[in-house]
Amino acid sequence: MNNITRSFLSNPRALVGLAIVLFFMLIALCAPILSDHGPNDRVARPHQPPNTEQIMGSTRMGRDVFTQLVHGTQTSLLVGFLAGFIVTAVGTLVGITAGYFGGKVDEFLNFLTNIVLVIPNLPLLMVLAAFIGEASPMVIAFIIGITSWGWGARVTRAQTLSLRQRDYIQASELIGESSWRIILVELMPNLLSIIGFNFIGSVIYTVITEATLEFLGLGDPSAVSWGVMLYHAQTSSAISVGAWWEILAPCAALALFGAGLSQLNFAIDEIANPRLRTLGRLKRYQKRLAGDPEDKPPVNAAAMAAATRNDTVLQKEGSK
Template identity: 45%
Template sequence: MDKRRGLPAAQEAESGPAGRARLRFLRGGKTRTGLLILAFFALIAVIGPWIAPYDPDAMSDQLLQPPSADHWFGTTHTGQDVLSQILVGTRGVLLVGFIAGFLATVLSVLIGVSAGFLGGAADEILSMFSNVFLVIPGLPLIIIIASFVENTTDLVIASVIALTSWAWGSRVLRAQTLSLRRRDYVEAARATGESTWRIIIFEVMPNLTAVIASGFVGTVIFAILSEITLAFIGVADISHWNWGTVLFWAQSNQALAQGAWWWFVPAGLCIALLGTALALINFGIDEFVNPRLRTASGASRKVRMRVGFTPVARTGTPTQSGVPGTRSKEQSE
């Protein structure tokens, strides 16, 4: 028991350097900012259809009205409320992004880690499979598949995006697994008779967590931009609201030429903010994984803290010897 804090020894040890290391990822300003913005959009995605002031499809006689007390983001050429369209469309954007990111991450982990750890013929076959998908142009393939599918729901679009975006993450995980498969702790687990899949799950995978998280965030960014692009060019279902659909109707009705900036600026700002949030989280993961980035940021903070006035003792002062910054009589002679 720690008398000063009243904590048990085990709890005190857990709150020591090991506990602080686990929270290092959440201490960065970039990470906290990104998580806060992402949490805000996630909340809007959940409650957006409930708090929307109007039906996003409802038309009125207030045509192309600028932002006002009744319509905070203005109205469209048919009197539809832009704020309601943004709120309702947030769910589809995040749903496609996270489903595609999850499916692509699962595929990249299964194929990349298996290829890197098993080696031999399995590595050659799985690497060839990932190389084929790596050279396939993703967006054109998504456009072709979405054009032939009659009911292009969010799940269909997310699945197509995942199938065309897992290969790069698989190659990265294969390279990382190749560097881990001959480590001492892996060899020790193999020598004790542990099964191959148990070694992969409990010995190799924990050391790939940060890389997997970074790949997941990158895939989510790509999936969100792909979903918005498909809606903007009219390939996806334009009757289903998302931010790309708002931009599609604004571009189709020449909102920029008519000076209706409120029709497309809110959707563009939401895309930029969400992309910035995910990018900040990705930067935080990079700093957490890369010791050089952590050392550089920590050193810069220490330098800023140490900047100040440093007193310098005068030399040659007739004082007693042995005092720093002075010279004794023998040294002067």
Template identity: 50%
Template sequence: MEHHHNSAKWHQVLAKCLAFFHGNPPAIIGGLLATIILLGALFAPAIATHDPQKRVSRPHQAPSAEYIMGTTRNGRDVFSQVLFGARKSLTVAITAGIIAMSIAVAVGVSSGYFGGKIDEWLNFITNVFLVFPQLPLLIVLAAFLGQVGSLVITVLLGVTSWPWGARVIRAQTMAIRNKEFIISAEVMGESKLRIILVEILPNLVSIVFGGFLGTVIYAMGSEAGLGILGLGDATEVSWGSMLYWAQVSSSLYTGAWWEMLVPALALAFTGGALALINMSIDQVSNPKLKTGPHLKVWKKLQKAANQRRGLA
């Protein structure tokens, strides 16, 4: 019976995920763009036409049939670089997002559910992390450590990006802490760990996933920003390092606009796709923001109400 109850809970979550795209244009557009970008990164070795680290042509060769996105100042293929760069940049951003939201969930749920001294201490730690300006702190740490690799950047971003998510999760946990189904589970003698995993977390899926996407967008932009400043490892192929080398070679001033534009558009499209999905989560989880079929129902109700007022 218990196993069936757990399965039913998570089946409901899965059904919500599948229904998420129904009548939700931002989710469909964002999901399609994100899928294309992720597939491009995943199958980069098969799609790329050249080795991204090797010189394959003359410097700053314009886009052509052979080099569809042109070449860099070092004669490297931009198309191949942007595919392999997606692998590095998305790996950093997604891993940082997982680290940040794991900490945020652990801190937020523990603080909201247990309360008391645990809530006080965890809230104090969260406030301490919120006080520090994140991006300047990252710049100072990266500058202090010298040129840092993607692993260090990932850890720095993950460890410093969790407080906002923890705050939201704490508030939501406190809101459902005294609900009947939680109290019933406690009265039945269920363990606190099981209550958290089975009763509370399924109700936080939309908030956690939305926070994860927001952190991924921020981490991706921060990684690119550190790369442009030359604080990342310029020998690694990422969108940040591509922008760094385009800046160093003054590609825009020399007319080689493609070297700067391609990684910039890759960042913009990826960030836009994730932002659309994040916005869609808000529309689904907040009834006041719902669109698609929900908007049509609302309009019908409004029309009926107006007709009643007219008859009155």
């Protein structure tokens, strides 16, 4: 575990992504402190451009865009992490159970997974949200959570099937350890990278999908989130009247938060895959070779091969 932590902290993508995500989490936690009035309070003239008092301008109803943005961060992040937890929990439970126990259990759970994967997700979400009528952000999170776990279950099942044949799993079964202890102690630590990848990807998908549904008018217009901000900007013809700040603020927040989570996703993939780490070292080594001819280090193929073997060993030690 120390090797994994050290690899994570030494990865530039991981540090950048973590800084962005923590920045938005800090905004969500400090939203009441960052603004001294409510997100639905009328504090300015309609469509007022950014100024010293309203640094991000105001909406058609005279509401402060900055206040709505920081309070909307609370809602959007809560929905994203809640739905991401549901997707990851269901997908991990289904995938591990199907891959480890096999037989009829695997056939039944694989059948359910195929059904979830075959049904188009976004049209299904739109139909459910329209049927419920002005779905609240928490309802949208729950709907996304119970309809989007198929991909994670399929990937987790495939990795579990591979780990199921390892010697240490079979040895644990021979000495009489219970199935659930083997799953929790032997399998789960080796699936952490896939679980983390699934969780971060689910959070990205949820935040964007929630904003899409609310932008289309399928959410609760009285709520405060990034998607509702876009919906109100659309209904008030913000672009037509030149109020670009109403669109820019939530769009920039969505793009920046998605970029931060994507960097974390890439970093987890690099840490979990020793070949990607070695590829990064080779690229840096080639850049040094392409630099100053007098500063070129000698090419040492044996050292590069040893580095590859060391990365593989560290990966195995960190996963156990």
